[in-house]
Amino acid sequence: MTTVASGRSSIGKWIGDHLIMGIGLLVLLYMFTPIFIVVLMSFNDPASRIGYSFDGFTLHNWLNPCEPNGMCDAVVLSVQIGLAATLGATFLGTLMAFALVRHRFRGRAVANVFTFLPMASPEIVMGSSLLALFVTAGFAGVLGFWTILVAHIMFCLSFVVVTVKARLAGLDPRLEQAAMDLYANEWQTFRRVTLPLVFPGILAAALLSFSLSFDDFIITNLNSGQAVTFPMYVWGANQRGIPPQINVIGTAMFLIALITVLAGELGRRRRG
Amino acid sequence: MSHPAPTQAAETQPPAKRPLGGWMGYLLLAPAALWLTLFFIVPMASMVSTSLYDPTGSLESGYAMTGHVQNYLTVLADYSEQFLRSLMYAGAATIACIILGYPLAYAIAFKAGRWKNLMLVAVIAPFFTSFLIRTLSWQLILGDQAWVADTLRSLQILGENGRLLDTPVAVVTGLTYNFLPFMVLPLYTSLEKIDPRLHEAGADLYASPFTTFRKVTLPLSAPGLVAGTLLTFIPAAGDYINVELLGNPQTQMIGNVIQNLFDGGSYPEAAALSVTLMAVIVVLVLLYIRKAGTEELV
Structure with missing residues (x-):
């Protein structure tokens, strides 16, 4: 050369x-x-x-975070919805991810497309069509916690499927074959081998679901009735003047999530 | 085939058949599929029928189902300006996301080493603060008195009374910022699958790093690039928050129109606009599927 x-x-x-x-x-x-x-x-x-x-x-602001009227109520509601939506979406989405990665069946392509579409649809379209459905079905009077929850599980589902699917697809199938060779039955293999290996993916999906749910404004705003979540509070505050405590909540959320993720990463490194 | 991709071929191969037959797959799929059908597909379908209602009705008096295709012509005639603007802003934001996102995804996939996971966390970390709050802080960054606008004015790039806030630039900046992670993550996923030995092979064959990038890396990352483009362009085209917080009435996008029509109770028109938007989206997704198949979608 x-x-x-x-x-x-x-x-x-x-x-x-x-x-x-x-x-x-x-x-x-x-x-x-x-x-x-x-x-x-x-x-x-x-x-x-x-x-x-x-x-x-x-x-x-940090010493008096709940000073603005109604803000902490909104945060509490958002946390409740976020936890419930995370639980629901993570459960349903994990099952679906297993179906998509581990099973051959007719209609896989359709399932893939319909998992992708909610992620790619504008929120205003999803939110308004869902509201129209709730109103047509006679739920106009009960808009609130439950309708928000239904909507949040819907749009978090796809993100859970994607996250868990990625982890599952990366698993070495020989680990499960080895378990089977050692006379573990289908269920034991799943519980002792597959689930622990997929768990980090499920955890990541749950964290993603919670932050998506906690953060959602457009779909929530349309389907909330009288309920006020934290993003809706922020939106309202923008019209009247923003209390600095909103930034306290934003910072605190950021720190909590970051510490959770970094602790997980640290634990993973320590175990090797 | 323009890009024979060994990794991709392996990916699309069906996983080995499991001892349990197809019924187990359906059983696992059923709950989520039911949820998506009830709360995503059925509402979309009912929106199509709403878009054909007689627009003279109201929620109280009820709507007559008249197959009013006219709604589509009306909204397209009335709001074509906002429609085109949405496509332009979303297009500009998507291009900006590619320009910013590709080097970042590339750096994470190939250059980050042991910092890879930390950088990935950093990409999704902004999600953890409410996006409304983050978009509000752009009001401050782009504000008239702020450092950015001052600097641009003193460099004569911006006129003496030139502004950044409440302009199309601010809206596109906000859109780019908000949707950048949706570009970086799919790009990273497809870049990470590329065998680094392919780069070495390119270098061994006397290709310059740039040629190797153009002939090897770029084609192999195409699925991620397209998926990222879809995930950025489509939500950006339907967004109305960035216009509300960073734009002005002259920068209204189609999402603002739908929101306003919906607030004003003009459901058939709002539905007709939504369906038109969804039609554009479905066409884009179908084009993508024809090129890359469905396995890479999710």
Whole structure:
């Protein structure tokens, strides 16, 4: 190899190794900029109710998180719906992921398409059509917790299927074959081998479901009746002036989720 | 075949037949399928029929099912401007997401080493703060007094009284920001499947890194690129939050129109617009399936 060629390839290698990583980190910085703002604004001491700017540092918001009227009720409702939706969607979605990865049946293609469509549909279309259905079916009077829950399970389902399916498809089938060779029956193999191996995927799916549910505004807003979830509270507050405590909740949610994920990752590394 | 992909071929092969027959598959599938049918497919179907109602009715007096195809012509004539704008904004945001998302996904898949999982967490971490709150903080970043607008003004890129907030730029920035993770994750998934030895093979055959990228990496990541484009473009085209928080009445998108029609009680028109939007989406998804099959979808 000539020196010119090797020189060029080492420049190429340097670019490949560092430039792309640098750009990637810049993009991550872009993704995190609004979060820095949220954290900063949680310490804001606003000079007036209108306008949204950093006027001074205070710990008041963190010490009095529930000061804005009705905000903490909205957070509690969102957490309740989030937990219930996570439970429902994770259960149904995990079963479906097993069906799609482990079983051959007619209509697989249709199942794949109908799992993908809710992820790709605009929320306004899903939300409004669901509301129309609830109204037609005579549920207009009971819009609230249950109708929100039904909607949230619906749109979280696909994300659970995708997440669990990815984990399941990556499993080495020889591990299960080995269990069967050691005279474990179908159920024992599932409980002792398959489930523990798939569990991280199920956990990730649950975490994703909770954050999707907790965060949803468009579909929830259409199907909520009188109930007010946290995103709906934020939306309303945007019209009247945003209390800085909203950013306290945003920061706290972010920290809790991040700690959960990092603890999981740390535990995984320790086990090897 | 334009891109013979060994990894893809292996992926689409049916998994080995299990001792339990097909009925077990249906049994596992049934609950979720029932839920999706009842709360996704049935509402969509009933929306199609709503879109054909006589628009002179109301929720109280009831609607007459008259097969009123006219609704479609009316909404397309009245709101074609917002429709085109939605496609343009969503298109611009999707391109921006590819430009930003591809290097990030590539860096995570090939360059991150032991930091791979941490970077993946960082990609989804913004999800953990409410997206309304995050979009609100863009109001601050793009605000008239903020550093970004100031800098652009002093560089003469923005006029003396030029603004960023309440402009199409702000809306596209918000859309790009909100949907970027949906581009990065599918891209990462398809990039990660690529055998690194293919890169070495390219280099061994005297291809420059760029040629290797163009002839090997890019074609192999095509399924992720298309899936990411669908997951970004479609929700972005139907979004109305970014316009409400970062745009102005002149930047209204089709989602705003549907929301307003729905709020105003014009259900048949709202449904006709929704169905039109869904039709565009289904066509796009079908085109994707013809190219890549259904196994890579989910």
